[in-house]
Ligand SMILES: [Zn+2]
């Protein structure tokens with residue numbers, strides 16, 4: 001277990017995440033929602049227990065945006081109300097104790113220490129993007 005530090009763009013919000021060895025890499029998501037929410041071509045994520053994330057500064061600065069996924073269940077996105085950086089998402093379909101952490105905002109995500117571990121929703125990958133890790137068409141079989 002290693003502790004990683006993250007902060008939003010404006011610095012109002014800071015957090016630490018404790019990641020197991022198998023969580024110390026990015027899951028790239030190519031789905032259209034990730035493209036639109038990030039304004040980019042994929043997002044960098046890891047699924048972690050909710051208890052592994054500690055908001056150390058500015059918890060009250062976080063806003064919540066909810067959309068409904070293909071399952072019909074809510075996906076709650078927590079973001080800095082000032083600069084709009086997305087810190088983490090909670091998908092109801094995963095239960096109460098799991099969250100999706102945006103690993104690209106961790107210091108080790110920004111400096112390249114964390115590497116791609118897998119890619120999901122590869123079917124929505126843009127044609128000019130190279131594959132960088134094991135890719136699943138949608139989600140890995142559970
Ligand atoms: Zn911010």
Ligand SMILES: [Zn+2]
Nearest residue numbers: 029030031034
């Ligand atoms: Zn996605």
